[in-house]
Amino acid sequence: MVGIYFSGTGNSKYAVELFCSEYNKDSRAYSIEDDEALTAIKESDLIVFAYPVQFSTIPKILRDYITDHKALWMNKKVFLIATMGLFSGDGAGILGRLLKKHGAKPVGGLHLKMPDSIADEKALKRPLQKNKELVKQAEQKIKESVNRLKAGNPTKEGMGPLYRLAGFFGQRAYFGHKTKAYSSKLKVDTDSCIGCGKCEKVCPMGNMAIKDKKAVSSDRCTMCYRCINICPNQALTLLGKRVVEQCGIEKYR
Ligand SMILES: Cc1cc2nc3c(=O)[nH]c(=O)nc-3n(C[C@H](O)[C@H](O)[C@H](O)COP(=O)(O)O)c2cc1C
Numbered sequence: 001m002v003g004i005y006f007s008g009t010g011n012s013k014y015a016v017e018l019f020c021s022e023y024n025k026d027s028r029a030y031s032i033e034d035d036e037a038l039t040a041i042k043e044s045d046l047i048v049f050a051y052p053v054q055f056s057t058i059p060k061i062l063r064d065y066i067t068d069h070k071a072l073w074m075n076k077k078v079f080l081i082a083t084m085g086l087f088s089g090d091g092a093g094i095l096g097r098l099l100k101k102h103g104a105k106p107v108g109g110l111h112l113k114m115p116d117s118i119a120d121e122k123a124l125k126r127p128l129q130k131n132k133e134l135v136k137q138a139e140q141k142i143k144e145s146v147n148r149l150k151a152g153n154p155t156k157e158g159m160g161p162l163y164r165l166a167g168f169f170g171q172r173a174y175f176g177h178k179t180k181a182y183s184s185k186l187k188v189d190t191d192s193c194i195g196c197g198k199c200e201k202v203c204p205m206g207n208m209a210i211k212d213k214k215a216v217s218s219d220r221c222t223m224c225y226r227c228i229n230i231c232p233n234q235a236l237t238l239l240g241k242r243v244v245e246q247c248g249i250e251k252y253r
Contacts, residue, residue, distance in 0.1 A: 002044040003029025004037055006051045006062045006204075008224030009117040010249030011083040014135075015142060016050035019081065019110075022146040023048075032065045033204050041072050046107075049099075050081040052117060053091040054223055056171035057179050058098070061204060061222040066098055074103035079149065082109070082158055083138075085116030085124055089167025092158030108154025110145045112138040115252050117225045120240030131252040182207075184219035185238060186227075192235035199227035199236060 003020040007013035013031070020027035029050075030037035041047060051062050066073070078099050082091030092109025100106055115131040116124040126134075145155045157163075168176075182205065195213035207220040208227060215235065228236045234243040 001027045001046040001048060002040045003027065003048045003050065004032060004041065005029055005049065006032050006059055006065070006224075008052055008059075008226050009115075009229050009247050011112075011114040011117065012050040012052050012081070014249045014253070015081050015083055015112055015114070015138060016048055018139060018142050019048055019050070019146055022143055023150070032062065038069065038072070041069075041076075045075075046077045046079070047104075048079045048081065049095060050083065051095065052224070053082050053084040053088040054179050055175035056088045056091060056094070056167040057176055058095050059222050059224065060179050060182055061224070062095070063098065063179075066095070066102070070102045072102075073099050076104045077107050078104045079107055079154065080109045080158070081112065083112045083114045085118070086113065087170060088158065089165070089170045089172075090158045090160075090163040091167065093160065093163050094158075094167065096159055106159065108145075108149060108156050109158040110141065110155050111157040112141060114138055115247050115249070117229065117247055118239055119225060119228050119246050120237045120243050122240070122244045125245050128251070131247075135249070135252045179223070182219060183221040183223055183238070184217075186217040186221045187237050188215045188217060189235045189237070190214050192233045193231075194233055194235075196232060198230050198232065202226040202230055 003016040005012045005016045016029045020029050080092035080095050096106035118124050193214050197210050199208040205220045207218050229246045
């Protein structure tokens with residue numbers, strides 16, 4: 001088994017690494033940004049994916065990865081882990097369906113409620129203790145789910161028509177368009193930006209650059225929130241107007 005993930009603030013990475021180590025101490029997880037991931041995928045017949053749900057769908061960068069490498073998925077067994085702040089309906093099922101189109105066989109799914117990565121929306125923020133509890137609960141769910149997968153009775157969260165209806169009417173019908181293309185909406189507060197270049201380093205899309213000692217963003221943002229959560233001067237925003245709380249899994253473990 002191999003783990004494959006995309007992760008903005010570390011939740012999905014943490015989840016799939018734990019899943020892999022519980023399943024088998026030799027199993028490893030790779031980011032889709034890691035060149036070695038492709039070889040690992042080719043060599044494994046069971047792939048566990050993990051990713052953050054965005055508006056009840058898959059981040060654009062992950063969708064593109066799946067379609068850019070569509071020849072890889074034929075006959076692979078796939079298990080989908082969707083991490084989310086609150087709700088996704090069919091967060092696991094939506095990637096399962098995309099992979100199935102390319103010949104994969106979805107065997108199960110897991111939904112994990114974890115700290116919300118959207119740093120600039122006050123309504124989504126929870127107290128630190130609550131986020132720590134969510135991570136503990138997620139760990140417990142992962143262990144149970146691994147045991148069920150090993151026993152041949154995998155969890156199927158987010159898979160099936162009722163979950164699909166919930167994902168569509170709960171979110172995608174209204175917000176799904178936001179992930180159809182990369183975003184050009186990332187904003188830089190040039191008064192606060194100190195031009196340190198951290199955003200440029202962490203961006204998985206090459207969307208950030210430093211020009212004249214200030215960060216500038218382009219139109220290729222996959223909304224992972226890495227840069228917003230790491231900016232030392234809270235100079236970046238995307239969905240909201242002001243950074244409320246910067247997050248990262250290391251704060252909540
Ligand atoms: C642009 C964006 C949209 C999101 N949409 C949803 C959503 O529809 N439902 C939900 O429960 N969480 C949503 N979230 C929260 C993330 O899915 C959640 O925090 C996830 O665990 C982050 O994982 P990561 O740390 O691996 O990036 C969204 C986050 C972002 C950045």
